[in-house]
Amino acid sequence: MSVATADGLTLAGRDRRFGLLLTAPGLLSLLIVITFPLFFTLFTSVHDYTLLTPNYDTFVGLENYEEALDEEYLPGSLWVTTKFVLASIVIEFIIGFAVALSLHATRRFGSIYYLILLAPLLINPVVVGLLWRMLLHSELGIINYAIGLVGISPVSWLGDADIAFWTVVLTDIWHQVSFMAILLVAGLAALPREPYEAARMDGASTISCFIHITLPLMRPVIAVAILLRMIFAIKTFDIVFIMTKGGPGTATDLISYYIYRAAFFGLDIGRASAMAAGLLVIIVALTAYLYRYMNSLK
Amino acid sequence: MRLFLSVLAALALGIGAAQAQTIRILMETVPDTRYIQELLPQFEEETGIDVEIEAISYIDMHSKLVPQLIAPEGSYDLIVVDFYWVGEFTKAGWLMPLDDLVERDGVDVDVYVPKLMDLVGRVEGVLYMLPFYNYSMALIYRQDLIDDADEQAAFQDAYGMELRVPQTWDEYWKQVEFFTRDTDGDGNRDFYGTVIQGQRGDCISMQWANYLYSQGGLYHDENWNPLLDSPEAIRAMEYYREAVENYSPAGSEAYCFDEAFNVMAQGRAYSFVTFNILYAGFEDPESSEVAGKVGITPNPGGGLNGGWGWAIPNSSPNKEAAWTFMKWAESAAVAKERAMLGGAPTQAGIFTDADVVAARPYYPILGEILAGTKDFPVFTYTTEFVEQVGLELNLAATGEKPVAEAMASAQERLHALLVKDGKIEE
Numbered sequence: 001m002s003v004a005t006a007d008g009l010t011l012a013g014r015d016r017r018f019g020l021l022l023t024a025p026g027l028l029s030l031l032i033v034i035t036f037p038l039f040f041t042l043f044t045s046v047h048d049y050t051l052l053t054p055n056y057d058t059f060v061g062l063e064n065y066e067e068a069l070d071e072e073y074l075p076g077s078l079w080v081t082t083k084f085v086l087a088s089i090v091i092e093f094i095i096g097f098a099v100a101l102s103l104h105a106t107r108r109f110g111s112i113y114y115l116i117l118l119a120p121l122l123i124n125p126v127v128v129g130l131l132w133r134m135l136l137h138s139e140l141g142i143i144n145y146a147i148g149l150v151g152i153s154p155v156s157w158l159g160d161a162d163i164a165f166w167t168v169v170l171t172d173i174w175h176q177v178s179f180m181a182i183l184l185v186a187g188l189a190a191l192p193r194e195p196y197e198a199a200r201m202d203g204a205s206t207i208s209c210f211i212h213i214t215l216p217l218m219r220p221v222i223a224v225a226i227l228l229r230m231i232f233a234i235k236t237f238d239i240v241f242i243m244t245k246g247g248p249g250t251a252t253d254l255i256s257y258y259i260y261r262a263a264f265f266g267l268d269i270g271r272a273s274a275m276a277a278g279l280l281v282i283i284v285a286l287t288a289y290l291y292r293y294m295n296s297l298k
Numbered sequence: 299m300r301l302f303l304s305v306l307a308a309l310a311l312g313i314g315a316a317q318a319q320t321i322r323i324l325m326e327t328v329p330d331t332r333y334i335q336e337l338l339p340q341f342e343e344e345t346g347i348d349v350e351i352e353a354i355s356y357i358d359m360h361s362k363l364v365p366q367l368i369a370p371e372g373s374y375d376l377i378v379v380d381f382y383w384v385g386e387f388t389k390a391g392w393l394m395p396l397d398d399l400v401e402r403d404g405v406d407v408d409v410y411v412p413k414l415m416d417l418v419g420r421v422e423g424v425l426y427m428l429p430f431y432n433y434s435m436a437l438i439y440r441q442d443l444i445d446d447a448d449e450q451a452a453f454q455d456a457y458g459m460e461l462r463v464p465q466t467w468d469e470y471w472k473q474v475e476f477f478t479r480d481t482d483g484d485g486n487r488d489f490y491g492t493v494i495q496g497q498r499g500d501c502i503s504m505q506w507a508n509y510l511y512s513q514g515g516l517y518h519d520e521n522w523n524p525l526l527d528s529p530e531a532i533r534a535m536e537y538y539r540e541a542v543e544n545y546s547p548a549g550s551e552a553y554c555f556d557e558a559f560n561v562m563a564q565g566r567a568y569s570f571v572t573f574n575i576l577y578a579g580f581e582d583p584e585s586s587e588v589a590g591k592v593g594i595t596p597n598p599g600g601g602l603n604g605g606w607g608w609a610i611p612n613s614s615p616n617k618e619a620a621w622t623f624m625k626w627a628e629s630a631a632v633a634k635e636r637a638m639l640g641g642a643p644t645q646a647g648i649f650t651d652a653d654v655v656a657a658r659p660y661y662p663i664l665g666e667i668l669a670g671t672k673d674f675p676v677f678t679y680t681t682e683f684v685e686q687v688g689l690e691l692n693l694a695a696t697g698e699k700p701v702a703e704a705m706a707s708a709q710e711r712l713h714a715l716l717v718k719d720g721k722i723e724e
Contacts, residue, residue: 051368052389052390052678053390054368133557138549139549139564139566140560140561140564153486154548156548156549156552157549159549159550159552159553159696160696164552244498245498245501247499247692248496248552248692248696248698249689249692249693249698265682265684266679267682
């Protein structure tokens with residue numbers, strides 16, 4: 001039953017209007033803050049805007065996009081980024097889920113585990129990069145020393161193209177895995193107990209409980225966790241900037257560092273904006289796909 | 299009452315401070331910046347101008363400077379300019395010409411080593427900077443090993459020549475091979491003839507330049523025609539690759555100068571081709587296990603010239619005070635004091651000044667090193683060139699690309715950038 005008020009709106013309608021009024025300033029500033037840089041980037045990407053001639057006098061249409069697509073090392077960088085995103089998400093998900101399950105089952109010292117788990121996440125990524133670069137020094141680093149004690153010969157963590165890629169992936173995992181774990185543990189805590197009790201009554205094993213109850217119920221949370229990590233992973237910059245500069249060769253040349261070089265070393269903000277816009281399209285497409293997938297689960 | 303008085307005093311001080319001029323300088327966290335900071339109280343006392351030095355690491359400097367330089371009024375009164383940026387900054391018109399000020403105040407700019415004046419002073423006849431310090435590159439080596447009688451005899455046996463401070467590249471390379479060893483007999487080499495700083499980009503670009511000069515190669519001829527696919531350049535890269543494979547720590551293709559420095563400072567290497575300003579660090583027992591055992595000498599065939607200059611950006615809010623500071627920092631007395639602290643001089647007389655030499659006997663050698671250096675190509679796109687050629691060099695150093703192919707790409711890239719800059723025709 002709805003109660004009409006003096007201005008002809010229902011009580012719920014007035015609530016809605018009041019709510020809109022309250023959120024309008026926030027929404028509006030959010031809109032400006034988000035859309036302005038977006039349109040500015042798109043606007044810059046169709047002009048010949050360089051740091052040497054920082055003006056919008058020359059409209060060049062899609063020339064910046066064409067130039068970017070012609071670059072010899074761009075496809076390689078996209079491929080490295082794809083591998084990096086896939087590898088770090090898959091491994092982080094597996095480790096993160098395992099950690100989440102054990103944390104969920106923990107009865108004592110939970111907060112201590114959380115603290116330890118969260119510590120890497122609280123460190124600035126630049127510091128993470130510097131820290132690992134020191135630990136992984138091929139001659140003087142403590143890691144090669146430690147594995148030397150058990151008779152393993154020293155590893156060229158950052159000097160060998162194949163190893164360096166995985167070194168960067170593992171550093172990123174070390175840094176970010178707890179984010180995945182925390183999201184998943186929150187999801188686990190919100191699961192209803194009844195299905196498990198019922199399954200136990202029917203004599204289901206822990207493993208079949210996991211496969212038939214936990215996984216299906218957790219699917220929306222998993223999708224969100226993967227989506228967020230994917231967006232962050234595509235944008236990874238600091239670790240390669242500090243640890244490898246994209247090298248050796250092009251082994252760790254992630255797209256965000258590639259775009260940074262076009263902007264700040266190449267001085268070509270127009271071309272860098274074109275690449276950034278292209279990257280945005282990719283991220284939005286992936287996000288839209290995952291979002292639809294998530295909705296289909298409900 | 300006392301409280302009231304102290305509040306009054308604080309207010310008075312606050313007003314005084316507000317009236318005093320303040321200049322802001324963006325600098326890199328390097329020893330020479332530290333020496334300036336140590337001497338700052340002198341300047342502040344003499345002039346009453348407060349100086350705020352913002353010292354940050356090199357990797358952040360360029361991206362922090364550019365927005366301030368583009369702005370009509372930036373936040374820095376005075377800046378320091380790496381030679382990489384000279385072409386770009388002057389082409390963009392960000393730096394203020396200093397000729398009028400120099401003439402007005404009768405500042406003698408002929409005291410500077412001409413090589414540095416050309417690099418971080420004048421551009422096409424206009425004075426934009428005063429050279430601040432030089433980081434020309436040199437060969438740092440273990441003097442104690444050269445002086446060792448057993449090593450001398452062994453070297454004589456092996457190569458039929460005397461073991462001495464290397465004068466030629468061939469001699470140096472024999473020493474590099476000779477000193478690379480497996481000292482504990484576990485089958486892995488653990489003492490290295492040389493240390494490579496091979497990380498992609500800036501690190502490898504700088505060090506490889508010395509290899510190029512050692513072979514008599516150059517980046518371009520006097521008409522800016524690029525020469526990176528010349529036989530000299532290819533030979534230089536082959537030497538570099540050989541060092542990575544045989545004479546330098548595994549993984550050094552990812553080192554920058556700090557990591558390479560530590561290998562040498564821990565007593566794990568015979569030699570290191572690097573910036574002369576690192577030498578003071580090797581001589582300091584706090585940072586080095588080999589203090590008192592290292593020498594420095596010109597890179598055989600010539601090293602890379604490098605340096606920083608003081609400049610007043612056109613966006614500087616307080617140009618006059620900035621100029622006052624620049625004159626003070628570059629005055630004969632302060633320049634000498636900086637050298638006594640370990641700074642890398644730019645004025646010719648300081649390398650051989652009696653007091654400086656008494657405190658730091660190797661300074662005349664630094665003068666010789668600088669005199670024998672060669673220039674990196676300085677043009678509008680130097681920064682991008684360093685990145686692009688640094689990638690090709692690194693691909694060759696790691697063996698991912700054959701040497702000749704990488705040098706052909708480097709040549710192509712330099713050519714394209716020079717065309718873009720209008721230095722040469724398509």
